[in-house]
């Protein structure tokens with residue numbers, strides 16, 4: 001598939017869960033549930049307005065991107081809300097054809113239009129830094145619940161946003177008012 005752009009990307013809502021699972025198995029393998037990224041957003045539901053799908057002309061699901069509510073938890077109990085991006089997954093037989101880029105472009109367009117929380121992800125800086133400006137600059141002092149290659153722990157915030165220098169990444173606590 002060539003020539004895909006953000007107009008070919010739809011919301012993930014309504015896509016068959018089994019098709020999404022099959023795509024994630026194909027892209028990451030069945031061991032994917034042990035990954036640190038899964039522990040960071042454990043128990044959270046993906047964000048319907050920031051999760052996307054790509055289908056080919058025959059209607060086959062060829063790419064998905066999910067985003068999750070997470071937080072950086074400080075020692076003082078305060079949490080800084082973040083959005084965790086990933087998995088970003090493309091069917092192996094159509095990788096490197098622009099589908100990952102179109103999915104991410106759609107996410108970044110949406111985030112930049114809506115003043116969403118800063119983004120965090122575990123991914124290749126050569127890809128996510130090159131096209132969308134993710135860096136490990138803010139994340140050097142962040143703890144994660146599992147092994148991570150530090151250079152792959154990436155964040156992206158609005159230029160005027162201040163990111164905490166320390167804390168532990170984990171699921172976002174839902175605060176309920178009395």
Ligand SMILES: CC(C)(COP(=O)(O)OP(=O)(O)OC[C@H]1O[C@@H](n2cnc3c(N)ncnc32)[C@H](O)[C@@H]1OP(=O)(O)O)[C@@H](O)C(=O)NCCC(=O)NCCS
Nearest residue numbers: 027086088089090095096097098099100101123124126127
């Ligand atoms: C990583 C992934 C999402 C990229 O999507 P894709 O549709 O295959 O890639 P794109 O067509 O958008 O790539 C565009 C460019 O980025 C490059 N690129 C793709 N993946 C890359 C990576 N992991 N590291 C560095 N560069 C990469 C491509 O070579 C291409 O470069 P070019 O334009 O100079 O030729 C996809 O390959 C995939 O699902 N991989 C397996 C799962 C995975 O590792 N996910 C990432 C962690 S969340």
